[in-house]
Amino acid sequence: MNTDWNPAARVRDMGTSVFTEMTELARATGAVNLGQGVPELDSPAVLLKDVAAAVLAGSNQYPPAAGFPALREAVAEHQRARYGLEYRPAGEVLITTGATEALAAALLALCDPGDEILAFDPCYDAYPAGARLAGARLVPVPLELSGDTFVLDPGALRAAVTPRSRVLLLNTPHNPTGKVFTADELAAIADVCREHELTVVTDEVYEHLVYGDARHLTLAALPGMRERTLTISSAGKTFNVTGWKIGWVCGPAHLVAAVAAAKQFLTYATGTPYQEALARMLGDVEEWAAGLRGTLSRNRDLLTEGLARAGLRPCRADAGYFVQADVREWGYTDGVRFCRELPSRAGVVAIPTSAFYVRPNAPSYLVRFSFCKREESVRTAVEKLLSAA
Numbered sequence: 001m002n003t004d005w006n007p008a009a010r011v012r013d014m015g016t017s018v019f020t021e022m023t024e025l026a027r028a029t030g031a032v033n034l035g036q037g038v039p040e041l042d043s044p045a046v047l048l049k050d051v052a053a054a055v056l057a058g059s060n061q062y063p064p065a066a067g068f069p070a071l072r073e074a075v076a077e078h079q080r081a082r083y084g085l086e087y088r089p090a091g092e093v094l095i096t097t098g099a100t101e102a103l104a105a106a107l108l109a110l111c112d113p114g115d116e117i118l119a120f121d122p123c124y125d126a127y128p129a130g131a132r133l134a135g136a137r138l139v140p141v142p143l144e145l146s147g148d149t150f151v152l153d154p155g156a157l158r159a160a161v162t163p164r165s166r167v168l169l170l171n172t173p174h175n176p177t178g179k180v181f182t183a184d185e186l187a188a189i190a191d192v193c194r195e196h197e198l199t200v201v202t203d204e205v206y207e208h209l210v211y212g213d214a215r216h217l218t219l220a221a222l223p224g225m226r227e228r229t230l231t232i233s234s235a236g237k238t239f240n241v242t243g244w245k246i247g248w249v250c251g252p253a254h255l256v257a258a259v260a261a262a263k264q265f266l267t268y269a270t271g272t273p274y275q276e277a278l279a280r281m282l283g284d285v286e287e288w289a290a291g292l293r294g295t296l297s298r299n300r301d302l303l304t305e306g307l308a309r310a311g312l313r314p315c316r317a318d319a320g321y322f323v324q325a326d327v328r329e330w331g332y333t334d335g336v337r338f339c340r341e342l343p344s345r346a347g348v349v350a351i352p353t354s355a356f357y358v359r360p361n362a363p364s365y366l367v368r369f370s371f372c373k374r375e376e377s378v379r380t381a382v383e384k385l386l387s388a389a
Helices: 018-029 045-056 069-083 098-110 126-133 154-160 183-195 253-263 272-309 335-346 375-388
Strands: 093-096 116-121 137-146 149-152 165-171 199-203 229-234 247-250 322-326 366-370
Touching (some): 018 335, 045 272, 069 093, 069 272, 093 253, 098 126, 098 247, 098 253, 126 137, 137 154, 149 154, 154 183, 247 253, 272 322, 335 375
Parallel strands (some): 116 165, 165 199, 199 229
Antiparallel strands (some): 093 247, 322 366
């Protein structure tokens, strides 16, 4: 055996992630795991019954490569009813193995080696990995912390554009910050994309999990943006079924066809019974999501208030699963060290936000806590943090 063998350069540095490390710490110490965004909350009972019925009825073979037709129709109707956007189920909607595959297939389809992808930093860790696999370079555009929230500097976005810029990757509502991009920010982003002929890929998996007065707007609905935007979402976060891995892409036919060309050689197709059940459930999403938002909003408030009382200054989370906290008042300037020591010190697991930053010299003192858990889990974590403060 050749022990000198090395993997391809594109994956050579993709070792075990901090997420795996923190999950193992939680298991080893019995700590409350507020690290990964894995929901502990119930899924809709009717959805679970429907998928069981679909399995027993024999819907267990490959669906069409583009996805179960009824689900593509349901996704198109969802976009029309919620955002006023018209997409043809045949040709402008593609079902994928979760949003992460949709993102990977989109970057593979749209980028050549040497192209640049603009993304707002910090960002979901699959973004730089997807860029690297596509042979492209991810260019981070900073979201700066102003008070207790993250904001976009439109000037920084304009300064990041070069002749090699090909794609802008937008995540709103945003992971890991909980930010919802404002109408003014989206208008500024759209101006840059139109001016520089950028194709946009939007990750909107938290579209139904927005709290308080914040409102999610989709970039594709802005003037001149539908024809240059691929909008990605999924069922996992909305229905607490992250293990099902059912996502979708909506966009103009030529862009969706390019994504489908890449996607067919990744997984080809996915989860026929899950697709069949979701096709029936998606039309009732608004009523379900309203209840889920109420639960998550209460958890968010419980966690935010607890972090503040424990001296871990929280940022505002307007959406999603996570609250950012500044750990310097506990004597830490390094979030990684804080997270490695927190399970033994307080019996709680979190994730260092540095795992999501691409640019150098980013803030190292921020840590991400998850609240997509049972209320008792969040309450227990808060009590442990208060005891350790």
